[in-house]
Structures are given as structure tokens and as C-alpha cells.
């Protein structure tokens with residue numbers, strides 16, 4: 575079962591989060607494989623999306639925020655878009671959209687960052703917004719200060735957190751067909767609680783970048799964690815192997831019902847709104863060509879079916895358009 579563990583290094587300005595997504599991750603993959611049009615992900619895409627999913631769960635667990643954290647890669651290459659959305663209660667969903675063939679040994683940059691034009695975005699979308707409030711979004715490129723393409727998602731996100739929060743962060747991420755896992759180690763903010771959006775950023779945080787010897791020591795230990803270890807070892811073994819000389823305080827682990835889990839927020843109403851967005855003419859032409867409109871949710875592969883009568887109703891009375899409940903699973 576999926577699990578998430580938070581811990582503090584006693585007396586030191588360093589905190590950590592370790593996540594292992596098992597059922598939550600395999601459900602993402604199973605849903606995708608059940609979509610006969612899109613089909614299962616090529617392995618490099620699967621692993622990148624798994625790392626993104628683990629990272630998004632770590633970041634959501636590491637901030638105090640009521641709403642959705644959305645981690646996106648706007649790709650320039652055969653992967654057009656990769657999206658992970660994690661709610662405050664750690665319900666999550668993920669998907670990637672391809673527009674070309676992906677080589678079996680494709681690197682991250684060859685998938686999403688041809689000619690350095692790919693971007694990584696983190697959006698914090700509050701559950702309740704006051705009128706006119708926008709979601710916060712921060713964007714970082716997929717190349718380093720010298721203009722070289724970055725091949726590890728963890729480095730992209732470490733860079734993001736240094737920029738947005740002025741906080742040193744170490745991430746180790748890994749994914750395969752059974753597990754998406756990650757370890758986050760972060761220097762605690764001198765002021766504020768750290769919120770990814772940078773509004774609590776203080777000069778003190780910035781002045782401490784790279785200088786805390788305790789953080790630096792623990793970061794080196796964390797970085798020694800191998801992909802294979804992260805994927806195969808249980809949480810207790812990982813923490814013991816890495817930090818056996820450190821004194822750690824553990825929080826109550828998030829397991830069972832409070833653990834990260836797959837959940838999709840799609841609905842017939844939203845799909846109906848999307849069809850209305852196409853316009854009556856476009857909807858009618860699809861009906862004329864195929865007899866009805868079939869839409870599969872890209873996150874969970876649920877099929878939504880609108881026959882000619884349903885479709886006509888969408889455009890007649892937008893308030894009553896989705897009551898017929900004809901969803902097929």
C-alpha cells in the first residue's frame with residue numbers, strides 16, 4: 575500500500591519526507607493501459623511521470639496549503655504534456671500526452687526539451703478563492719544556468735525550490751511499473767513555513783543557501799540513496815541505512831485511508847461543458863460523422879457517452895444538460 579512519512583532531524587534545521595506510491599501509482603498505469611486509444615506509456619514516459627507523481631506528493635505534503643498542487647511539464651518533443659495533480663488530502667491523478675514516438679532509451683531532454691524549449695510549472699490552486707483570485711504558478715526552464723539541458727527531474731525541482739523559496743532541497747526520485755517513490759530533504763526556513771509560492775521569502779533564508787553544515791551533511795547522505803534501493807527497500811530500512819548516525823523524530827505516517835491514493839475529479843458535467851465549448855456546429859458535425867460523442871477522461875479513462883439527444887440538450891438548456899447519467903465505466 576502507498577505510504578508517506580514525514581520526519582525532523584532533532585535539534586537541526588532540517589526536515590524530510592519519504593513517499594512510496596504503490597497502489598496509487600499502479601492504478602494510474604492500469605487506467606492508462608485500459609484506454610485502448612492512448613495505450614500504455616512507453617517506459618521512459620512511465621518513469622518520468624512516476625517521478626513527477628512522487629515529487630508532487632512530496633511537495634504537497636511539505637506545504638500548508640488547502641487546494642490542488644499541479645506539477646506540469648510543457649514538453650517540446652514527443653511528450654507534449656505531462657501533468658500530476660495532488661490534492662491536500664493526497665488524492666492524486668496523473669497523465670501524459672504524446673505526439674510522437676518515444677525511443678526505448680529516451681532521455682528526459684529528448685522527450686520534453688528539444689532545443690531547450692520545454693518548461694516545468696508548479697501551480698497552487700486554492701480550494702476556495704476569493705473573487706478575482708488566481709491560482710499561483712511558478713515556471714522554471716529545463717536547462718541549467720549555463721544553458722545545458724537537465725536530465726533529472728529532481729534537479730529541475732531542486733532549482734525551482736531554491737528560486738521560489740530560497741531553500742536548499744535535495745530530492746531523490748525513482749519509478750518503475752510497480753512503485754513511484756521519492757525522498758525530500760530540506761533546510762527549514764529561518765522565517766515563515768515555506769509555501770512554494772515565495773511569499774514568505776526572507777533575506778535570512780537566502781543568506782543561508784548552501785551554508786548550513788547540518789543540512790549539507792544530511793543532503794550528502796540522502797543523495798547516496800540509489801534508485802534501486804528507493805524502489806525496493808521499505809521505508810524503515812531506507813531511513814536506517816541513510817541516517818543511522820542521526821537522531822530523527824517521526825510524525826504519524828500517512829498510511830491506509832490517509833495515504834496518497836488515486837482519485838479522479840472528472841464528471842459528466844465537466845465533459846458536457848467541454849462539448850459546449852466546442853460549439854454547436856462542431857458537436858453536430860461529430861454526431862453526423864459518428865452517430866454520437868464519446869469522450870474518455872485522460873486521467874482515469876472513464877468513457878463519457880453523449881447520444882444525439884444528450885448533445886442537443888447540452889445546447890438547449892445548459893443547466894439541465896447532464897442529468898441523464900449514462901456514463902459507462
Ligand SMILES: [Zn+2]
Pocket residue numbers: 838839840841871872873874875876
Ligand atoms: Zn477521470
